[in-house]
Amino acid sequence: MLYIEEVFERIKQRNAQEPEFLQAVEEVFESLKPVMAKHPEYEAANILERMTEPERQIIFRVPWVDDQGMLRVNRGFRVQFSGALGPYKGGLRFHPSVYIGIIKFLGFEQIFKNALTGLPIGGGKGGSDFDPKGKSDAEVMRFCQSFMTELYRHIGPDVDVPAGDIGVGGREIGYLYGHFRRVRGRFENGVLTGKGLAYGGSLVRTQATGYGLIYFVDEMLKYHGKSLKDKRIVISGSGNVAIYAHEKATELGAKVVAMSDSNGYIYHETGIDLAKVKQLKEVERKRIKAYLDDYPEATYVEGQKAIWSIPCDIALPCAAQNDIDYDDAAKLVSNGVIAIGEGANMPCTNDAVKYFLEKDVLVAPAKAANAGGVATSALEMSQNSMRYAWTFEEVDAKLKDIMVNIHQNAYTAAMKYDYGYNLVAGANIAAFLKVSDAMMAQGDY
Ligand SMILES: NC(=O)C1=CN([C@@H]2O[C@H](COP(=O)(O)OP(=O)(O)OC[C@H]3O[C@@H](n4cnc5c(N)ncnc54)[C@H](OP(=O)(O)O)[C@@H]3O)[C@@H](O)[C@H]2O)C=CC1
Numbered sequence: 452m453l454y455i456e457e458v459f460e461r462i463k464q465r466n467a468q469e470p471e472f473l474q475a476v477e478e479v480f481e482s483l484k485p486v487m488a489k490h491p492e493y494e495a496a497n498i499l500e501r502m503t504e505p506e507r508q509i510i511f512r513v514p515w516v517d518d519q520g521m522l523r524v525n526r527g528f529r530v531q532f533s534g535a536l537g538p539y540k541g542g543l544r545f546h547p548s549v550y551i552g553i554i555k556f557l558g559f560e561q562i563f564k565n566a567l568t569g570l571p572i573g574g575g576k577g578g579s580d581f582d583p584k585g586k587s588d589a590e591v592m593r594f595c596q597s598f599m600t601e602l603y604r605h606i607g608p609d610v611d612v613p614a615g616d617i618g619v620g621g622r623e624i625g626y627l628y629g630h631f632r633r634v635r636g637r638f639e640n641g642v643l644t645g646k647g648l649a650y651g652g653s654l655v656r657t658q659a660t661g662y663g664l665i666y667f668v669d670e671m672l673k674y675h676g677k678s679l680k681d682k683r684i685v686i687s688g689s690g691n692v693a694i695y696a697h698e699k700a701t702e703l704g705a706k707v708v709a710m711s712d713s714n715g716y717i718y719h720e721t722g723i724d725l726a727k728v729k730q731l732k733e734v735e736r737k738r739i740k741a742y743l744d745d746y747p748e749a750t751y752v753e754g755q756k757a758i759w760s761i762p763c764d765i766a767l768p769c770a771a772q773n774d775i776d777y778d779d780a781a782k783l784v785s786n787g788v789i790a791i792g793e794g795a796n797m798p799c800t801n802d803a804v805k806y807f808l809e810k811d812v813l814v815a816p817a818k819a820a821n822a823g824g825v826a827t828s829a830l831e832m833s834q835n836s837m838r839y840a841w842t843f844e845e846v847d848a849k850l851k852d853i854m855v856n857i858h859q860n861a862y863t864a865a866m867k868y869d870y871g872y873n874l875v876a877g878a879n880i881a882a883f884l885k886v887s888d889a890m891m892a893q894g895d896y
């Protein structure tokens with residue numbers, strides 16, 4: 452058996468209850484076969500087994516009191532996966548589906564994504580099975596304070612720097628930072644990113660993942676002599692990534708005809724009014740169905756999956772993992788899709804990605820295409836260290852440069868290992884080489 456297969460067998464045995472983590476590892480290992488064949492030194496150093504075992508995993512109790520005075524208990528997680536390139540860096544997800552396997556898959560992906568940014572950040576991820584939906588601001592605050600009461604001892608600007616992910620946005624980061632400052636007794640704002648502008652946040656961080664995704668997709672299209680102009684786009688989700696992907700895609704001449712939340716999707720043939728979606732989601736925290744109150748001519752369909760039956764040129768899954776499976780991929784292809792931009796983490800199953808590539812659909816893989824968020828977080832860390840703030844235009848220009856470079860590096864790595872224009876393999880390889888060389892230089896850890 453090849454080394455890569457032997458290691459995967461051991462990983463399967465050790466993590467049998469974590470299908471999402473195994474899926475993420477399998478996808479990376481598949482890409483690495485020619486690299487391992489060419490570089491026996493990685494096998495000799497058992498790099499793959501080291502890279503797939505987190506450096507540290509913290510699981511903790513989060514008790515909090517709801518508005519009725521009931522004491523509730525959730526579970527908190529922080530997985531510090533790899534510190535080879537810099538402080539652990541990655542978001543916090545608050546969602547009822549969260550368990551250790553989700554946090555490990557996200558943390559594993561984050562190692563590679565962060566390496567692709569070219570900035571000095573390691574990979575980590577955290578979160579809780581707490582559901583912020585339907586909770587009052589006071590309940591969310593009490594939860595965040597209790598969560599930070601444990602987390603604060605494990606993080607720091609040079610140790611581990613959390614940020615947002617699903618269910619964690621500006622409100623939650625504010626409560627988390629307020630409590631960190633209280634228990635630490637010092638203003639140390641480089642400990643979290645995605646902060647408000649008044650206390651050390653960076654301009655463009657809110658927009659960064661969505662904008663970065665579109666900069667990457669645009670680069671991919673340009674490489675093939677195409678552009679976003681007049682393209683029909685379907686986006687799943689209507690959260691942070693989805694909203695700012697819509698904003699930038701529209702600015703570049705595309706038309707977004709559908710968006711969703713976990714209850715269903717809206718379809719609006721003349722183009723979805725983003726200002727209305729922002730008001731519903733960022734201000735009122737309502738369901739996407741309420742879009743019809745202002746636009747009765749639009750359609751609302753219950754359930755998430757059917758959104759992929761809508762004919763489009765470009766599909767941007769920006770909600771959760773495994774959103775597009777093989778059947779969805781087949782529908783998208785038969786309706787003429789030309790490109791997929793993965794805004795979410797691992798939004799396509801491995802067989803869906805394979806199918807798209809077989810059918811010559813351009814795939815912008817998540818680790819590369821949604822790296823703009825964490826890259827801008829790293830820019831926020833730089834500004835905090837300097838006690839300085841760049842303008843919107845300065846940060847946006849850096850973000851764009853980073854996305855163009857990631858595209859170039861993924862493409863170069865794919866070509867070098869005979870994958871052609873396969874950015875899924877190219878991104879995995881470029882990131883792997885960077886992390887593994889840092890690990891080799893640092894000895895046997
Ligand atoms: N924020 C960031 O900077 C980055 C985010 N990502 C990834 O992008 C994706 C979206 O994140 P973000 O926009 O920040 O999150 P938000 O919480 O802002 O939005 C998530 C959106 O996805 C919808 N959704 C649909 N199905 C699910 C499901 N099963 N589980 C959770 N959400 C679901 C949510 O609907 P509802 O409200 O009904 O739950 C909501 O519209 C995630 O995969 C995240 O990991 C990647 C890189 C950076």
Ligand SMILES: O=C(O)CCC(=O)C(=O)O
Nearest residue numbers: 541542614616824825828
């Ligand atoms: O900004 C960050 O640190 C992390 C963003 C994130 O969670 C992600 O890239 O998936």
